[in-house]
Amino acid sequence: MQAQLIALDWGTTSLRAYLLGPAGHVQNMRSLACGIMQLPTTARHIAGQPCIDGFELAFDAACGDWLDANPSIPVIACGMVGSAQGWREAPYRTTPSSLKALSTALQTVRSVRGVDVHIVPGVIQHSTLPNVMRGEETQVLGVMHSQPNLNDCLIGLPGSHSKWVQVQDGCLVHFDTFMTGELYAAACEHTILGRTQQQSGQFDGAAFERGVQVALSPDGQLGPLSTLFSARTLGLTGQLTPTQQPDYVSGLLIGHEVSALSRVVRQRRGDKPLPAIILIGNAQLCQRYQRALRACGFADVSLAEQATEQGLWHLAKAAGLLHHTQTEG
Known part of the structure; x- marks a missing residue:
């Protein structure tokens, strides 16, 4: 061939x-x-x-x-x-951006x-707080061609800078960015939280779920600048082992991300039900997001391949x- x-x-x-x-x-x-x-x-x-x-x-x-x-x-x-x-x-193309707009640039x-x-250009969204992406626009186009009926879906791209993308009639029209992955690395590697952590190589689902639930709880309303400290205090009081702490922090930050996302999506959609979610990215990371999204009420979450x-x-x-x-x- x-x-x-x-x-x-x-x-x-x-x-x-x-x-x-x-x-x-x-x-x-x-x-x-x-x-x-x-x-x-x-x-x-x-x-x-x-x-x-x-x-x-x-x-x-x-x-x-x-x-x-x-x-x-x-x-x-x-x-x-x-x-x-x-x-x-390759200069950014502005939203809304389509296959034709990107392929001609x-x-x-x-x-x-x-x-x-x-070389494919990135995409810029001009607003009070501008937003940009490079590479993710190509992945979104890949999903758009494999699953053309996406007007009522939200495309998520977890990573260092997670993107949440809305498409309409074949165009990328809006996206939000969360620096969750980069914040996780910084917190674990360059703050006092890392002093009591131990990486095990095995995913601790219970510790992750605990972090998600804290983010979704009334305590979580204070935001990650407050709840992150609980990774230290739960360790100091013997409620989290050193190997549980990294997954707890992961669940905490991803939980805050999807909680904020669900709140904004509900505001934008009014009485309409939450949209289906299509995730693109590392399979293990996407599985973490699936857990957190379902805890936030997103019932229809799937993974795209070869985007x-x-x-x-x-x-x-x-x-x-x-x-x-x-x-x-």
Whole structure:
């Protein structure tokens, strides 16, 4: 089966490369710790010439052999590679944003191999408190094409900066951001809470659920700046073991996030029931969010698969990058 597209999900800390066949079927995939903030530094020859550029080195490491085997294959990339600190800046497109709007705004950088890399722009939401995303818009597009009837759904993308996205008639129209993952890492690694914690490698569901319930309780109305301290006091009083504390903090912060989300969603929807939720991301993290969302009253929560690959495939198709192929899907 002939390869038809190289698709790159290039973020801050990692680079995931996909070799796609007809209809976006994944033929091969590899992941490298070569995000834009930790690019390779060891010089080597690429296409017969010495190279020291970190982006070129990472690109060649990710898919050089695929390019050798498929000389005319198109390449598309999303994520922080298109930021001001990336390989080539792809300016934000404003909401509402559609497949057409994003596919007609790709920015191109030519590699030393002579291969054009087409970079997807991010999305900006102008408001009193502006909001931005890079990479998540591609995942949302992937879900939109696999599940077209999304007007009454909310798409969640848990992570360092969790996104909650509303789509309407094929357009990304609104999104909210929560710095839950980054706050969790900071609290556990750089505050006094981490002094009494011990990572076990095993998920403690009861400790996580306890954190969620505290966030949803009357005590939780004081907010995470107050309830976070309970991770220390429950440990000091013997009510949480060192290995339970990390999952308790995780449940606490995710609980505060979904509690705030449910409150805002209810305000926006009035008498309408809560929407179905589609989650995109790491399966283990999404399972934590499923637990917290159901505790908040979101009964219909599902996980999407291959959202990034499908989003990049459809963007490439809409941009005309697959014109050389016979079967586009």
